[in-house]
Amino acid sequence: xxxxxxxxxxxxxxxxxxxxxxxxxxxxxxxxxxxxxxxxxxxxxxxxxxxxxxxxxxxxxxxxxxxxxxxxxxxxxxxxxxxxxxxxxxxxxxxxxxxxxxxxxxxxxxxxxxxxxxxxxxxxxxxxxxxxxxxxxxxxxxxxxxxxxxxxxxxxxxxxxxxxxxxxxxxxxxxxxxxxxxxxxxxxxxxxxxxxxxxxxxxxxxxxxxxxxxxxxxxxxxxxxxxxxxxxxxxxxxxxxxxxxxxxxxxxxxxxxxxxxxxxxxxxxxxxxxxxxxxxxxxxxxxxxxxxxxxxxxxxxxxxxxxxxxxxxxxxxxxxxxxxxxxxxxxxxxxxxxxxxxxxxxxxxxxxxxxxxxxxxxxxxxxxxxxxxxxxxxx
Numbered sequence: 158x159x160x161x162x163x164x165x166x167x168x169x170x171x172x173x174x175x176x177x178x179x180x181x182x183x184x185x186x187x188x189x190x191x192x193x194x195x196x197x198x199x200x201x202x203x204x205x206x207x208x209x210x211x212x213x214x215x216x217x218x219x220x221x222x223x224x225x226x227x228x229x230x231x232x233x234x235x236x237x238x239x240x241x242x243x244x245x246x247x248x249x250x251x252x253x254x255x256x257x258x259x260x261x262x263x264x265x266x267x268x269x270x271x272x273x274x275x276x277x278x279x280x281x282x283x284x285x286x287x288x289x290x291x292x293x294x295x296x297x298x299x300x301x302x303x304x305x306x307x308x309x310x311x312x313x314x315x316x317x318x319x320x321x322x323x324x325x326x327x328x329x330x331x332x333x334x335x336x337x338x339x340x341x342x343x344x345x346x347x348x349x350x351x352x353x354x355x356x357x358x359x360x361x362x363x364x365x366x367x368x369x370x371x372x373x374x375x376x377x378x379x380x381x382x383x384x385x386x387x388x389x390x391x392x393x394x395x396x397x398x399x400x401x402x403x404x405x406x407x408x409x410x411x412x413x414x415x416x417x418x419x420x421x422x423x424x425x426x427x428x429x430x431x432x433x434x435x436x437x438x439x440x441x442x443x444x445x446x447x448x449x450x451x452x453x454x455x456x457x458x459x460x461x462x463x464x465x466x467x468x469x470x471x472x473x474x475x476x477x478x479x480x481x482x483x484x485x486x487x488x489x490x491x492x493x494x495x496x497x498x499x500x501x502x503x504x505x506x507x508x509x510x511x512x513x514x515x516x517x518x519x520x521x522x523x524x525x526x527x528x529x530x531x532x533x534x535x536x
Contacts, residue, residue, distance in 0.1 A: 161285045167278065167494040174483040181486025186513045186520070188447075189490045191317075191465050191506045193385040195439060198432040201384060201422050208421035215417035217409045219247040219393070223424040227393055230427045235349065237362035244371060244398035246405055247415040247423060250390035251347055251379035255279045255311075258343060258375075260287040261404045264308050271300065272311040275319055275492070275499045277345070280311045293496055297334045307340045315348040315358060315463035318495050318504035322352065322463045325359045328366045336373055341400065343375045347392075348464035350383040350433055351440065356462045362396060371396045382465055382508075383433045384426045391415070391423040440465060443507050443514050450517040451505065459502070467505040468492075478503050485520040 171189060178185045218224070224242035231237040248254045254261075256279050259270055268289040272280035276293065284291035292307070294300055300307060312331060314323040328344075335342045344361040352358040361367060361374050375396040381387035394401065408414070415423075426432075447467065451458060456469040471478055475491040482489055482503075490506070492499030 161288065171479070171488070171490070174479050175488050178483040178486050178488040181520075183486055183516055183519070186487045186509065186516055188506045188509055189488045189504075191382070191508045193382060193387050193508055194510050195385045195436065197385050197388070198426070198429075200429060200432065201386065201389075201426045204425035205389070205418045205422040208418040211417040213417075215414050215420060217246075217414045218405055219245065219415070220417075220420055220424070223247060223420050226424045226427045227395055231360070231362060231395065234430070235346075235360040235362065237360050237364070239364065239369065239371065240362060240395055241371070241398050244401045245393060245395045246401050246408075247420055248377075248392045248394055249413065249415055250381070250387075251345065251377045251392040252279055253413075254377055254392070254394055255345065256283045256286065258377075258404075259283050259289050259309055261407050262309060262341060262400070263403075264289045267306065268308040269300075269303065269306045270309045270311065271307050271340075273313055273316065275316070275496045276311075276313060277317045278494065280313075284309075297331070304338050307335075307338060310335050310340050310342045312342060312344040312361065314344065314346065315351065316460070317345075317348065317464065318466050318490070318492065318499070318502075319459065319468040320348075320461035320464040320466055321468075322356055322358050322460075324357075325363065325365045328359060328361050328363075332361060332367055332374065339373075341373050341375065343377060345377045347377065347379045348382060349378070351437060351465060352463040353441070353444065354462065358463055371398075373397055373400070375400055380423060380426050383436060385436065386422070386426060389419050389422055391419050391426065393423070439511075440507050443509070443511065446514050447505065447507060447517065453518075465507045467507075468502055469505055470502045472501060475500055475503050487517065487520060 224245040227245045228240040228242045231240040264287050266288040269292050270284035270289050271292045271294055274293045274295050281291040332342055346360055349358045362371055362376055367374055375394055377394055379392035451469050455471050459468045461467045475493055479491050490504040492502030
């Protein structure tokens, strides 16, 4: 069997810029990686501790109380009251499911996996791992006459890196089209609890999108961002029970099991809305400060109506932006990591401490391109 041809790991290219930013006297303000920095909520930590006596093997399918908690969460938070607990399964974070879903669905050579044009790279990688063909397209018209070869359609709303939210009509159109050609729709909705300025973030499991059936539909979700649980790898997939059971059979054989204490932590996290509201407020404050900083730096912000990133541009090559900010101790992600159409944007993460956010204003460029110190003097 020939090993899959994978793209270079993009983050390796950012290392020299991170090194340069780290040499700033005030230290690096790392806005490149969306890793949470706030403490894991106490009630979730307590749930993990209470379940720490776990001598037996956990259930790959997830405990019935956990699967019911996911269904209840969809009804309460996502306007999707019809989720069947039999169509729910915990996963070891969401990235592993994104990467392995084409394989778990039995895709291979000759099959096409469609994903957004500006997108999280793992959608592309997942297709390559199983020998399928990745196709970057934002609309069904871009597929052309080979539509029947499309077996999996990835949606990502709110999007990473763009923060773009797809409305009900857009989602319904994609779902209807995919069903007409027999393709599965997988929707990565990991930032759904983080809509800003009153924006609605619909799910593909919302009856306005899919009608009264979840056939052919899967939602991938993670609590990493909303509950600061990235280190727990606490996530799940939900939707069509037939598809979930197909995936389950392979995962049982492969030993892909979420540890029992993490399952309990996930169950508790999904049942408590208060800590999510508190975390949202932290991000909201940081978002306002960072938006002001970006505007002062001459950036135009596109989309970014939800999620944890700004998709920003100064209408210059993205690596020029990265280099300029690195000189001032600020690290951002070049947009071309997410596809060639992102080559004049950068992604700016809000997952940074309040103390680091406060330093951004002190590193604004002066009128001649030099750098202002915290006291406002040029240096």
